[in-house]
Amino acid sequence: MAEQAGARAGVTAAGSEPAAGAAGPAAAGGGRIECESVYKWFPGGIVLEDVSLAVDSGQFVCIVGPSGCGKTTLLRMMAGLAEPDHGRVTIGGSTVTGPDPRVAVVFQHFGLFPWKSVYRNVALPLQLAKVARDELDSRVTEALRAVGLAGHERKFPAQLSGGMKQRAGLARALAAAPDVLLMDEPFAAVDAQVREVLQEDLLALRDRLRQTIVFITHSIDEAITLGDRILVMDARPGRVVRDITVPIEQPRTISQVRHHPAYAGLRDEIWGQLRQSAIDRAGDQ
């Protein structure tokens, strides 16, 4: 336990160095995300209608909402993987026109290359950025240690459990020292116990790394546990219907959150909103 905490502290130093070199995301507002009246249509109809939101640099925002309300679409636009049909998305003040090196994505199904070892998967973004060998090695090693994967460098993804795969996916995102981390249901594919451990570890990590994080989840508990702020979306058309600040101080642990006086109220509030949406939709049909 102590060893792990030490490892984390170690990473923090190494992880924040490159960030500091980039003038520090939190200080310079390099990680601020803004969506200005974003619209998105698909052949099936309008998916996002007039979505405007701002995420401050270093903020941890969770997005919850019914299936198909456009959460993934919104995240992909922030990642530069999709374009808004109207409006714009900016990161650190500049309009997103495509994938950006300041932004790292953690995928629901891990997105690890089966033919690369854990080490090589994590090293890939740095390798592509032509980072020098020594620096690459130290950054990869630190990132792997940060997520608790030290000693598994040479394994292939097929040899890892689901939880470990997502740790590797997270390490790959962290190794690139981004200002913004975008996570689309990153823990949905692992079982409940592992999920809680991953949540704890993510809380501990982000407390030191201070990236801007946008985290999509279907779990209200997860959103409250992790987020500084929760955006609740509704479907058809997809839009943000609630913007809730979580009044639980950071750093936190899962049990602190569960026993916090505000916890039950928040849960009810979000659940009430989601249920209302579901009832409205059921009435439509």
Add this chain to the structure above:
Amino acid sequence: MIDPASTTPAPLGPAAGARPAGTGPGGTGAGGPGAAGTREQIDAAIAERRRRRERRERRVYRAIRIGSLVVVLAAWQWYGMHSISIIFDPITTVLAALGHLWTQGGLPGAIWYSLWTFVLGYLSGLIAGVVIGMCVGAYQKAEAAVGLYLQALYATPMVAVVPLLSIWFGFGVLTQELIIALFVLFPSVVTVSYGVRNLDADLLEVARSLRMSRMNLWRHVLIPGTVPYIAAGAAQGVAMGLVGMFIAEIFTQLSGLGNLLQTAAQTYHTDQALAVIVVIMTLGVLLRALITVVQRKVAPWAK
């Protein structure tokens, strides 16, 4: 046969498990940090047991394989002995014919010749197939340009173009190579282009989010991701290529194993014909095994 084999080791299992378990309490009794030691010992015991089980299973499978080989060979021998020699021969006769062909019938030369034509034709067909398959799979424009012809040719039985090829290129080695290459080409084009097209869309999205250049996309994603399909195409190509080789040799009557077979059959030397077939089968099996070994070396992550 199988029942006793699988039940006998069963009492062995607990016995094997008991040994490390027996040392376990000793370890904990010895001192404080025994807990870690015991867990390691239990892990080791489990691993050891799994290894034993795997070894046992492997032994069972090998026994089944050998048993089935014995049964087939015995049946062959029995049937051959009770059949007219023009129609079928017992193994002993076939082996004798094999020996005769080897020493006096020019079998080594035929094998050498066939193998060389095969390897050259096979490799050129496979390489062309992989390159075309990858381009067609990766680029819609390439697919639009040549997809139709590929499909038409793939649907054509290659045997049909053999006479044409010999009109165009004569009855020489070149024609043989071409025939083999064509037999290998189309299955590998289809398999490889399918492989490229079915690459995990998630991984392509990861590649995009990492802003990979086209070069890097090929290097880190497209080529390694298609290796299992290339291997499948290569294995399939061995079978198809051998068919092509035979057809080429029988058709051009030049030399090699096909010619040997043809000669033997035309002169009603059934034993020799069977001997050549045994040689071919063995070659086919060996070549496929070679492909598997190469695949394991090149792509250890793909089973």
